[in-house]
Amino acid sequence: MAWDMQKLIRSFFASNASVTIIVLLLIMVFLMREGAGFLGTYKHELEIYRKAGLELCDLVDRPLAQHQDLSSKLRRAVTTSIDPLIQSTRARRDAAFYIKREIEQSTTLPREALTQALEKTPALDPAKLDQLRRQVASETAAAAATAAISNLFSAEEVARLRREMSLLSPEVTEMPSFLTELSAAFRVMDKEAKQKYTQLIEASDLFEEAPDSLRAMLSELKEDVLFTKEAAMEYFTLEEGRQKLLKAAEVATDLKEKADLLAEAEASKTEEPNYQENLAPVLERREELQEHITQYADSITEALKTLPKTGDVPEATKLLAEVHEHMPLHVQAMRKSLTEIKEWQAEKPVSIITVVGAFFFGSAWLTNSSWQDFFGFVPLLAGSVVIALIAIVIATPLSVAAAIYTNQFASDREKEFIKPVIEFIQAIPSVVLGFIGISLLGDLIKDMSEIPWLSGLPGFPIQERLNMFNAGCLLALMAIPTMFSLAEDALNNVPQAYIDASDALGATKLQTVFRVIVPAALSGIAAAVLLGLGRVIGETMVVLLVAGNRIAIPDFGVGPGFIFQPAHTLTGIIAQELGEVSRGSAHWQALFMVGIVLFAISLLVNGCARAVVRRFETPKA
Amino acid sequence: MSNPSSSPATSAPIVEIRDMDFSYGSKIALHDIQLAVERRRVTALIGPSGCGKSTLLRCINRMNDRVPSARVTRGAVLVKGKNIHDEDVDLTQLRKQVGMVFQKSNPFPKSIYENVAYGLRVHGENNVEVLDDAVERALRSAALWDELKDRLQAHALGLSGGQQQRLCIARAIATQPDVLLMDEPCSALDPIATLKIEELIHQFARDFSVIIVTHNMQQAVRVSDYTAFLHLGKLIEFSPTELMFERPKEKLTESYLRGTFS
DSSP: OHHHHHHHHHHHHHHHHHHHHHHHHHHHHHHHHHHHHHHHHHHHHHHHHHHTTHHHHHHHHHHHTHHHHHHHHHHHHHHHHHHHHHHHHHHHHHHHHHHHHHHHHHTHHHHHHHHHHHHOSSOOOHHHHHHHHHHHHHHHHHHHHHOOOOTTSOHHHHHHHHHHHHTOOTTOOSOOHHHHHHHHHHHHHHHHHHHHTHHHHHHHHHHHHTTHHHHHHHHHHHHHHHHHHHHHHHHHHHHHHHHHHHHHHHHOOSHHHHHHHHHHHHHTOOOOOOHHHHHHHHHHTHHHHHHHHHHHHHHHHHHHHHSOSOOSSHHHHHHHHHHHHHHHHHHHHHHHHHHHHHHOOSSOOOOHHHHHHHHHSOOOEEOSOSSOOEEOOHHHHHHHHHHHHHHHHHHHHHHHHHHHIIIIIOOHHHHHHHHHHHHHHTTSOHHHHHHHIIIIIHHHHHHHHTSGGGTTSTTOSOSOSSOHHHHHHHHHHHHHHHHHHHHHHHHHTSOHHHHHHHHHTTOOHHHIIIIIIHHHHHHHHHHHHHHHHHHHHHOOHHHHHHSBOOOSOOOGGGGGGGGGSOBOOHHHHHHHHTTTSOTTSHHHHHHHHHHHHHHHHHHHHHHHHHHHHHHHHSOOO | OOOGGGSOTTSOOSEEEEEEEEEETTEEEEEEEEEEEOTTOEEEEEOSTTSSHHHHHHHHTTGGGGSTTEEEEEEEEEETTEETTSTTOOHHHHHHHEEEEOSSOOOOSSBHHHHHHHHHHHTTOOOHHHHHHHHHHHHHHTTOHHHHGGGTTSBGGGSOHHHHHHHHHHHHHTTOOSEEEEESTTTTSOHHHHHHHHHHHHHHTTTSEEEEEOSOHHHHHHHOSEEEEEETTEEEEEEEHHHHHHSOSSHHHHHHHHTOOO
């Protein structure tokens, strides 16, 4: 009996352990099952993308996208060049109009009273009207006399402004003459400035108009292929439904029900579109398309020749240099698309390697698109990794230094205070931290970035309040308790004998700490950092709220300032999109794939942490 | 030993303990200790467990400072004639003069070289040649040089137990102390490793004083010139080793040495 009791207790504990393990296994199996179908589904989608001819259009469309960026650079070059010339006249004009508006606004009440009175039918008593007119006149005069006038105007001009402004009234429709003069002066100046930069403006215009005919043709082609694609999608949806009906009919016992189901299935039967036939007219226009591309490439090459190499202001020179640098690459890419179009085949099968590559190395995560969905994993991974690294770079010194202080220098009373406080951070719900990121930290960083003497820092002043740096700071805060506790444990585990030996050799406290204790605890500290990384990679709520959720690979070209760009993350995308997609669709499965990869990353990071500890725990000679 | 004329018995003692009381909080651990340790001699501290041998040893380099409530309540400890509790005493300098070897070997988890060089480094020595010389000299003195000269960069924790303890000795003498405190240095070692360390102690006495705590009375006879017997925090007898073991003055000493101690 006693033995049985022991066995019972034993199996109770064993079953508890196995339940956890089984649950973990079930989670893994479920993730795998949902994600595994992704490659097949995505392959099918990419096959339609190819067969319907969307891929052909993208061969041109993708390099053409650069045009927008380049032409906006040129436009900015034009504005920055012209700006200094017209700035002062424009400022004078704007200032004068501003004063007019101010005066009108400050006299709104009498003005509106007068306007309403004039509109009344039958007409009001003239004496009353006069009274209203007088009121407008006197208030306008008072406002004109006291209006603050900027120092852009000479004393004489100020006097004239005040005089003309004092006569403003709803009944006078023509502009005060001074304002008209100022506007005219600006127009003259603007024209002169534009004449001075004719060459630049013409080149810019030429470039901007260059792709018009190509674009027009492309959009015709796109319409055609999209029609085929949509027909195909509809067919597959109906077909799926039909298969379900047939299956239901198979198991149905009632004869009438069976017949109904079969009839319904028959009714929903449709033809798969004939891709070849639909694509034939598009393919026939292939040469025409190539001609358009060549024409476009030639015309922008021509435009580039006439484009000045330098501007009169540094900003313009910089932009022009960029255009001169990137334009030949753009032309090259366009010309490359010529051969790609020629070699493109709608019948070429999509290999599974292509599908895997499209997921793991795809640079676009594009969903709910009217054109084509792409599930490229790189932008999300990049966002997650950058944010995690920012968090670790911030959290490591803070938590390790705090751990060293607490473990080695703090008095017992300080320890009693510091440890619970830091561990309390863990208790803050991450959604609350998200609030702080949105409402406090975002504004704080943005305001700070606008302080003039900080403008030298990379990325300052920043564009977006919600960005990777902001999210990284908050994740660092979330990682600190974990990292602090583990690092403190590691320091605590350094044998007292090392400290004795160091003390006995006459080392000071600081020397003992930094030459013996910290090096001896280094493996534990490294493991603490890695486990912190694991925590940060998997965190969802904060990044979803604070990281800015722009799905794009960060532009590393701008230097270290890239950390102030918004990004999306592996965790964030799942949380944001999983609730909205239809179950079993390619998008749904893609999100599960992301989940699997996330799981793998976490396993890897944890495994590394264990390996680090094991590697350094028992050093061998 | 090597040069008797340079160590006259009349020279001032290197360590002198005067009428010292020492307590942990309200518990008196040592009572009225009087002890003068001569230069270039080996002094053994013996006595039953808990008699205060280790505490006495740790008073000499102020290792007890780290125990918050522990302090000397009466009397003084002088090293080279200087009261080590004076305000102007630099603790790091004191510990440079008074080295210590612990019961259990405790090399740092660093290379052999870095272990030996550690004492010099913390005292500000960074010159590689000076360090190289000091490491070689210390390892030779600890009879480790021949064994280890080809793998100075190897990890210290990969050495055998006896080697580790000798490495700790080399580390303690690398700063050329005047006194070396040894707290039961052989208690965790096998007889051969013990023998090697006892040989080292003999050699050390040419250059500096050694104070050794030991449980092993044969060891005290083998290595020491003087022996102090402590019991319940009191110094019962302090005399040349031969004399003490042949003709102990005190009854208590005699019964302890004969093993008829109750």
